[in-house]
Amino acid sequence: IYTGKNEEYEASVTSPVNIAVIKYWGKRDSDLILPTNSSLSCTLSQDDLHTKTTIRASRLFEADRLWLNGVEEQVATSKRLSNCIAQARAFRKELETNSQVVETIATKERPLSEWKLHIISENNFPTAAGLASSASGYAALVQALANLFELTLDQTELSKISRLGSGSACRSMFGGFVEWRGGESPSGEDSYAYCVAPQSHWPSMHALVLVVSDDKKGTSSTSGMSTTVNTSTLFAERVKSIVPKRLQKIKEAILSHDFSTFAEITMQDSNQFHAVCMDTYPPIFYMNNTSKAIVHLVHLFNSQLHPETNAPKGIRAAYTFDAGPNAVIYAEEQHIKELVQLISYFFPPAKAQSFRAYFPDAYKIFESSDDHLDISTVCDEQLISDYKKSMVRFDPGSIRRIIHTRIGDGPRAISHTCGLANEIGMPK
Ligand code: DP6
Numbered sequence: 001i002y003t004g005k006n007e008e009y010e011a012s013v014t015s016p017v018n019i020a021v022i023k024y025w026g027k028r029d030s031d032l033i034l035p036t037n038s039s040l041s042c043t044l045s046q047d048d049l050h051t052k053t054t055i056r057a058s059r060l061f062e063a064d065r066l067w068l069n070g071v072e073e074q075v076a077t078s079k080r081l082s083n084c085i086a087q088a089r090a091f092r093k094e095l096e097t098n099s100q101v102v103e104t105i106a107t108k109e110r111p112l113s114e115w116k117l118h119i120i121s122e123n124n125f126p127t128a129a130g131l132a133s134s135a136s137g138y139a140a141l142v143q144a145l146a147n148l149f150e151l152t153l154d155q156t157e158l159s160k161i162s163r164l165g166s167g168s169a170c171r172s173m174f175g176g177f178v179e180w181r182g183g184e185s186p187s188g189e190d191s192y193a194y195c196v197a198p199q200s201h202w203p204s205m206h207a208l209v210l211v212v213s214d215d216k217k218g219t220s221s222t223s224g225m226s227t228t229v230n231t232s233t234l235f236a237e238r239v240k241s242i243v244p245k246r247l248q249k250i251k252e253a254i255l256s257h258d259f260s261t262f263a264e265i266t267m268q269d270s271n272q273f274h275a276v277c278m279d280t281y282p283p284i285f286y287m288n289n290t291s292k293a294i295v296h297l298v299h300l301f302n303s304q305l306h307p308e309t310n311a312p313k314g315i316r317a318a319y320t321f322d323a324g325p326n327a328v329i330y331a332e333e334q335h336i337k338e339l340v341q342l343i344s345y346f347f348p349p350a351k352a353q354s355f356r357a358y359f360p361d362a363y364k365i366f367e368s369s370d371d372h373l374d375i376s377t378v379c380d381e382q383l384i385s386d387y388k389k390s391m392v393r394f395d396p397g398s399i400r401r402i403i404h405t406r407i408g409d410g411p412r413a414i415s416h417t418c419g420l421a422n423e424i425g426m427p428k
Helices: 079-097 134-146 155-164 167-173 221-231 234-255 259-278 287-303 331-346 381-388
Strands: 002-004 010-014 018-022 027-029 041-044 048-057 065-068 069-073 115-124 177-181 194-199 205-212 319-323 329-331 401-406 412-413
Touching: 010 134, 018 134, 018 234, 018 259, 018 319, 027 221, 041 167, 048 134, 079 134, 079 155, 079 221, 115 134, 134 155, 134 167, 155 167, 155 194, 167 177, 167 194, 177 234, 177 381, 194 234, 205 287, 205 331, 221 259, 234 259, 234 401, 259 287, 259 319, 259 329, 287 319, 287 331, 287 381, 329 331, 331 401
Parallel strands: 065 115
Antiparallel strands: 002 010, 010 048, 010 412, 018 041, 041 177, 048 115, 065 069, 177 194, 205 329, 205 401, 319 329
C-alpha cells in the first residue's frame, strides 16, 4: 500500500476475467450467493482484459464513494457492494482489536477500518463489448481492499468475500484453472474458489473472445438463474448427477493436458446450460443466430480430415457461451491462426471497419508489418473451400471484434503511479 503525504492510504490492483467451462447457474442462497453446483473456469490474461481498481482511504472523506468507468455509482444502494466492503472492514477491525497491525497515520481513536473510502474502477475493455465485468470488477475490489487493509487472509478466504459481490467473481481471485467448490454449509464457509492448476500448467491454452452484435436487452444472470431454479425440471438432474461427473472428468483432462476431453466437456456443458435456459418457463434465449453458426463452424473445424491420409484431425477447439450471444473459443496456440481465418471469412468485419480494428492481433499471428491486412490477404481459398459447402457467409459486422488472449494469472498489485486517483482522491 501507498501512504500519501496527506495522511492517506491507497492500494491499486488489476484483476482478470474468467470464463467457465463448467457453468455456475443457480443459487441455493441469494443473499450469501451460494450456488446449487460447483463450477470451473479458466482465468484469462490480464494483459488483454482486466479491471483496474484504486482505493484511497482518507480521514477527510465524508462517505464511501465509487466511480465505475468514470461514472459515480451509489454505494449505499448496492447490497452486494456494501456487503463486500463491510466484510473486509470487519476483518480489518479484528486485526486492530488484536493489535496485529502497526498504525502509522491512522490512530487508535480513529483506526483505518473507520475511514471512508473512494473506490475508482475501470475496465480496459469497452462495456459495449458485452463482456461480463462483474467477475473482474468484484475480484479487483476485494483484492484492493485486502491490500489496503493488510488483511492476513489467503486467496481462498478472499474468494469468499468476492463471492458476496458476484458468484463468478470468486474464481477471478486465482490464475490458471479454478474451481468454485459450491459447498453445503448454509453459512457459506465451504463455498470458495481454489486453483486446480496454475497458469504455467498449460501455456499453449489460448482463447478467442468473439464479440457478437446484439441489440436486444438480455435477461440478467441473477434473475435468469432464479427463474431456472424455480421452473426447470431438467435443472435438478443437471445439478444432481451431471455436473459432479463432468467436474471430475474435466479436472483430470486439465491435469493430463488432454485437450479433446477438455473441449468435449466444455462444449457439452455450455450446450446444457443453454438447454436448461430453454427449459426455464418462460424460456430464456441467450444465443442468437450468429452464436449458433459459430457452434456449427467449430464442429466443422473439429471434423476436418487430413487431405492426404484422410485421418481425422481431432477436436482442436471448444466453444462456450455465457448469459449472452458472445462466444469464447478455447484452442491450443497452434490452431488459433486457422480459426481466425475461418471466423473472419464467415463473419466478416463491418463495411467501414478495418481488419485491425476487428482483429487487433495482440499475439502477432499474422506476421506482417503490413497495416493493410484484410480478408483476402488473411484467408486462403484452399482452407475455406471445404467449409463453404455447409456454411453461409454472415452479414458483415455480425461479429464486431475478435479478442485473442490466453490463460493468465490472478490479481496483481500495481504501483501508485499507475493508479486511478488524483491528489485529492478523485478520478484522474
Ligand atoms: C453464465 O456470477 O454473473 O456466466 O452471482 O448473480 O452475480 P451472480 O451471477 P454471475 O453469473 C455467471 C453465470 C455464467 C456462468 C459462470 O460464469 O459460471
